[in-house]
Amino acid sequence: MTAVMGVLTQAIHLALLLVAAPLVVGVVRWLKARMMGRVGASPLQPLRDFLKLLRKRPVLAENASWISRGAPYVGAAAALAAAALVPSFAHGMALAGLGDLIVIAGLLALGRVCMALAGLDVGTAFGGLGASREMSFAALAEPALLLAVMSFAILAGTTGLDAIAMTFQEGTLGLRVSLGLALVALLAVAVAENARIPVDNPATHLELTMVHEAMILEASGRHLALWDAAAAMRLTLWFALLAAIFFPFGTAAPGWAPLGWVVGLLAWIAKMGVLCLALAVFESAIAKMRVFRVPEFLGAALLLGLLGALLLFVSTSLA
Amino acid sequence: MLTALSLTLALLVVLAVVPVLAAQMPAGGRRLPVGMIVHGGALLAALVFAACGLGALLGGPVAPRPLMPGSFAPLLLALDGLSAWFLMLLGLVGACSALFALSHANQAPVRVLAAYPLFLAAMALTLLAADGFTLLLGFEAMSLASWVLVAADHDQGENRSAARLYLVFAILSGICLVPAIGLLAAPGGDVSFAAIRAMPPEGPRAAVILLLVMVGAGAKAGLVPLHAWLPIAYPAAPSHVTALMSGAMTKVAVYLLARLLLDLCGPAQPIWWGVPLLVMGAASAVIGSLRANVEEDGKTLLACSSVENVGLIVIGLGLACAFRGADLGALAGLAAGAALLHILNHGLFKTLLFLGMGEVQVGAASRRLDRLGGLIQGMPWTAAAMLVGVGAAASLPPLSGFASEWLLLQALLSAWRVGDLGFQVLALGVAALAALSAALATAAMVRLFGLVFLGRPRTPRAAGAEDGPWPARVALLLPAGLTVLFGLLPGPMLALAEGALQRLVRQDVTERATLAGVVVGDGAGAYLPIGIAALLAVLGAGIWYAVRRRTPAGVARSPAWDGGFMAPPQHLVCGDPVTQPSAAGFGQPLRQILGTPLLAAHARVAMPPPGDPAPARIEAGFADPSDALVLAPVARLRDAISAQVERLRDLTLAQCLMLPFGTLVALLALIAWLEAR
Amino acid sequence: MSFGTPAYDVAHLLGGGVLLLSFVLLYQRRLDAVISAFAVQGALLAAAAAWQGYIQGAAGLYVTAAIAFVAKAVAIPLALRLLLGRLGLHRTVETALGVGASLVAAVALVGLSVLVILPITAGQAQALTREDMALALSVVLLGMLMMITRRNAISQVIGLMSLENGLILAAVGVTGMPLVVELSTAALVLMVAVVAGVVVFQIRDRLETLDTSLLDRLRGG
Structure with missing residues (x-):
């Protein structure tokens, strides 16, 4: 019975993700536009773009190899697989056993490598530039992520995301400085992973500072649609991850609980809305930083993660 | 089983004699296919090693017995779990290397053909040794044979200096390991492992052994700061030897x-025994992976990546030491299991990468990243196999590199359970550095694959590259297949390493290793690679199907937009290489972020003097910290000693005779003193 | 008092916040951002003192909190901002040590203070006090680090005042510490004197630099 419920929860979760991903991107764009005094496109615009791009025949460079044709599928599958492992409205999904935080980080790295290889495939200057920068920034972001994971793992005794989220939901841990520091570190990593301001500007194609867009400059048609979908899925994933760990309120317990599911769903929508608003406010308030300030930004995140784990050692040795 | 192994060793020694004899035969007439015989024999021997290793892992250890009855020394051979694990790896790597050599190295000079089987035999002898003397014999033979192979191409000056540096480090290893074995010896000078294990060293004697073994074995493994030879010697050797x-x-x-630190020194060592291993491992991991991002020669890049991976393995061993000292048996098993699994996985994917690079060198006549490019068009098999190796080296799920690094990170995340606050802080730093080096390795591997196989050819030779013959392709596809397989089955592999783990930490991990994956902690943290692979496959197929239904089939082709550069001149048929990403350019961000503080990387624009029409040039370089910290002082010491020794030339005949006489008397006095005690 | 109780958690969080702001001070390059970060640190310190007053039931700490808030979160930042505007100082801090390197050094210093404080206080005080002491010592060391690694006089003064914040944090954390209020007031007076001194010196420096630049220009080339 629990297995059936797990599969059902997982299916609802996947459907929810597929609905949420374009909406999250659309809502953030719409909110930003409103804050800047523009009318802004409808929040459904990313979905329309996706459907339109799917109908176009891709144009590939003459020397593009099968990497260019295969990478979008692998990248999108990796993003979707990672997102499928992050709990949204209920715990106890069928795939929760797979959802280890380090594995999720590995799946994100898989998507990133796919994108970098696709950027390098044609051998144009922009693609190589973007790939080089993306991999360099990730070299600092990944250890920061791991140190945040370390704080969670010490507190919850595991790196399994579902178990961490459930432990935090019980609320017996209290407020911890380490968790605050891990939150800051994780936010910085999330900003870098999703190519948001101040690390990268998602709305530009004509800037020498671009990172993410530079890699997919050659993509078109269904390939571009898949890259955009993967980026949207990654943003949703990070929102869901932050919500699951730091705002674990209302998430339904494992098993059959229709009422709990409705509450969990509403809570999740509210959390995602708040995170969208926070991102939009943050991005409107600050400017993009110079590319060579980014390592400092991520390095600071890494050190804060280190500090968080350090203070946690102190608390555990005191307790 | 030991009989078969002894016979295989003998076969390898005979194979080493064959090319020497063949070279003595008069020219003319029908020449023996010497290369074919040597490499075919080596392939056979390697397969025997792999089969015996696997057999001993499945069937249990084999008790020690002498190699040849009545020889000058006991020369005990045995095959326990630890030996078998490494022997299996040696067999697999040797088989791939011999297959590659069958295609590409049959015309090698006699010294290479003779040294190659000896190298293989010496490594096997080291692994099979059951007493300290045999161990040293095998190890030194391995050093000498590999030195000959590094010096194979000695027409070039840089290869000669590489071989010289390699020999210096090999001698250092010997200088440290001989007294280490001597100190380990049980009373009465018994150096068999069983006797040493019965009376493990303690206190200061154990500390000296730790230091000597760290330097001796660390210099051979390429641990920072003793890694200076590795990025120089690897490219000098032929590709199948490098692998x-x-x-x-x-x-x-x-x-x-x-063997020496964890097994023979016994489980009673304190926590801090792990600390030197952890520190050197973390330093190797970071320096190696960072250098891999700035090197511009494919094989040097891979050599630096080897430094990194050996660092990760040693971190695992160090954690196992520390956990064992803190009586955390389960965690010690986890850390040692991570190290053993990474040994196997890295051995295979690095073999694949080096052989692939060798194939590239044969096909495109260069190893320099800036002279390759676009090889995926002409060498699809090599490219596909290399993609697997690159993915594993970049620790991407569900390949093998990720499985062992996942285990290692889990062990590091649990390191705080060792209650000592100082150790916790150290382990925290090591965890950060290990994660950093894993991410740096990902960047380096993307750089390697992207610059060598993707993009446009940068030279006409790269445009005309082709895949090698079938044996060479099999030599790439075999490790690629095993990399995928071991990535999917870390649980069964860990169960297979049971015997080795028993030797290292006296702890089993059977309950952690299931068919589907690996479980740590109280069961909540798990890595199930088959599930991850299935999830990726199902979702990928679903996406493909959904997209295909709504989208027009096929793609249109058109020229790439090249960032607004002017069209290339007529003679550059493959486009202008300078408009492509370059090796230096791709590494630039990391070089600037981390290379400046850690590798003293520098870049400046050298302007010609006014009036000189020469172009301004960027002068960039870096200095490995080990050069300044280790090599330069040693070189100064050598100069000082040789200056002193020069003074001996001025001695008179009587004084010259005094020197050996005095030495003799001093040695006799030493013996008399030792006997009197 | 241990983990999970709100009294502990909030005190712990506020102390950690003060330390985090010390890192922000080291990370920021622009002077106005440094001043804002210092103001927030002052406010957090005031909150920490007030919270300690509440859980220890010591009314005197409320006075300390009020003084800290008025002076450090409002008055001194305001004065520094005025100074910046009046003098038109360079808005970017020149660092003697790179930002990344000083952050690495800062984490190492925190590790050091933890390694020093915990064994020393073992078995002597409450968990909260011990942890607070470690945090406070870190803040003090980071303040010193900031004074060393910054060339600009204003940021050096801010480093000094953040050092003093650390001292106050240590003082309020210890239950039954005598003369906390008097101590913080005295320290504040000292700080005001230092700030005033710096204002004077800045103006003098400013005039001097103006002078020399004028002279340089006159010398011609």
């Missing part, structure tokens, strides 16, 4: 670390 050196020889050095 064997990186895949198997560094692992033999790690075997020495594991």
Whole structure:
């Protein structure tokens, strides 16, 4: 019975993700536009773009190899697989056993490598530039992520995301400085992973500072649609991850609980809305930083993660 | 089983004699296909090694017995779990290397053909040794044979200096390991492992052994700061030898670390025993992976990546030491299991990468990243196999590199359970550095694959590259297949390593390793690679199907937009290489972020003097910290000693005779004193 | 008092916040951002003192909190901002040590203070006090680090005042510490004197630099 419920929860979760991903991107764009005094496109615009791009025949460079044709599928599958492992409205999904935080980080790295290889495939200057920068920034972001994971793992005794989220939901841990520091570190990593301001500007194609867009400059048609979908899925994933760990309120317990599911769903929508608003406010308030300030930004995140784990050692040795 | 192994060793020695004899035969007439015989024999021997290793892992250890009855020394051979694990790896790596050599190295000079089987035999002898003397014999033979192979191409000056540097480090290893074995010896000078294990060293004697073994085996494994020879010697050797050196020889050095420090020194050592291993491992991991991002020669890049991976393995061993000292048996098993699994996985994927790079060197006549490009068009098999190796080296799920690094990170995340606050802080730093080096390795591997196989050819030779013959392709596809397989089955592999783990930490991990994956902690943290792979496959197929239904089939082709550069001149048929990403350009961000503080990387624009029409040039370089910290002082010491020794020339005849006489008397006095005690 | 109780958690969080702001001070390059970060640190310190007053039931700490808030979160930042505007100082801090390197050094210093404080206080005080002491010592060391690694006089003064914040944090954390209020007031007076001194010196420096630049220009080339 629990297995059936797990599969059902997982299916609802996947459907929810597929609905949420374009909406999250659309809502953030719409909110930003409103804050800047523009009318802004409808929040459904990313979905329309996706459907339109799917109908176009891709144009590939003459020397593009099968990497260019295969990478979008692998990248999108990796993003979707990672997102499928992050709990949204209920715990106890069928795939929760797979959802280890380090594995999720590995799946994100898989998507990133796919994108970098696709950027390098044609051998144009922009693609190589973007790939080089993306991999360099990730070299600092990944250890920061791991140190945040370390704080969670010490507190919850595991790196399994579902178990961490459930432990935090019980609320017996209290407020911890380490968790605050891990939150800051994780936010910085999330900003870098999703190519948001101040690390990268998602709305530009004509800037020498671009990172993410530079890699997919050659993509078109269904390939571009898949890259955009993967980026949207990654943003949703990070929102869901932050919500699951730091705002674990209302998430339904494992098993059959229709009422709990409705509450969990509403809570999740509210959390995602708040995170969208926070991102939009943050991005409107600050400017993009110079590319060579980014390592400092991520390095600071890494050190804060280190500090968080350090203070946690102190608390555990005191307790 | 030991009989079969002894016969195989004898076969290898005979194979080494064949090319020498063949060279003595008069020219003219029908020449023996010497290369074919040697490499075919080596392939056979390697397969025997792999089969015996696997057999001993499945069937249990084999008790020690002498290699040849009535020889000058006991020369005990045995095959326990630890030896078998490494022997299996040696067999697999050796088979791939011999297959590659069958296609590409049959015309090698006699010295290479003679040294190659000896190298293989020496490594096997080291692994099979059951007493300290045999161990040293095998190890030194391995050093000498590999030195001959590094010096194979000695027409070029840089290869000669590489071989010289390699020899210096090999001698250093010997200088440290001989007294280490001497100190380990049980009372009465019994150096058999069983006797040593019965009376493990303690106190200051154990500390001296730790220091000597760390330096001796660490220099062979390429641990920072003793890694200076590695990025220089690997490219100098032929590709199939480099694969064997990186895949198997560094692992033999790690075997020495594991055998001497974890097994023979016994489980009663304190926590801090792990600390030197952790520190050197973390330093190797970071320096190696960072250098891999700035090197511009494919093989040097891979050599630096080997330094990184050996560092990760040694971190695992160090954690196992520390956990064992803190009586955390389960965690010690986890850390040692991570190290053993990474030894196997790295051995295979690095063999694949080096052989692939060798194939590239044959096909495109260069190893320099800036002279390759676009090889995926002409060498699809090599490219596909290399993609697997690159993915594993970049630790991407569900390949093998990720499985062992996942285990290692889990062990590091649990390191705080060792209650000592100082150790916790150290382990925290090591965890950050290990994660950093894993991410740096990902960047380096993307750089390697992207610049060599993707993009447009940068030279006409790269445009005309082709895949090698079938044996060489099999030599790439075999490790690629095993990399995928071991990535999917870390649980069964860990169960297979049971015997080795028993030797290292006296702890089993059977309950952690299931068919589907690996479980840590109280069961909540798990890595199930088959599930991840299935999830990726199902979702990928679903996406493909959904997209295909709504989208027009096929693609249109058109010229790439090249960032607004002017069209290339007529004679550059493959486009202008300078409009493509370059090796230096791709590494630039990391070089600037981390290379400046850690590698003293510098870049400046050299302007010609006014009036000189020469172009301004960017002068960039970096200095490995070990050069300034280790090599330069040693060179100064050598100069000082040789200056002193020069003074001996001025001695008179009587004084000259005094020197050996005095030495003799001093030695006799020493013996008299030792006997009197 | 241990983990999970709100009294502990909030005190712990506020102390950690003060330390985090010390890192922000080291990370920021622009002077106005440094001043804002210092103001927030002052406010957090005031909150920490007030919270300690509440859980220890010591009314005197409320006075300390009020003084800290008025002076450090409002008055001194305001004065520094005025100074910046009046003098038109360079808005970017020149660092003697790179930002990344000083952050690495800062984490190492925190590790050091933890390694020093915990064994020393073992078995002597409450968990909260011990942890607070470690945090406070870190803040003090980071303040010193900031004074060393910054060339600009204003940021050096801010480093000094953040050092003093650390001292106050240590003082309020210890239950039954005598003369906390008097101590913080005295320290504040000292700080005001230092700030005033710096204002004077800045103006003098400013005039001097103006002078020399004028002279340089006159010398011609």
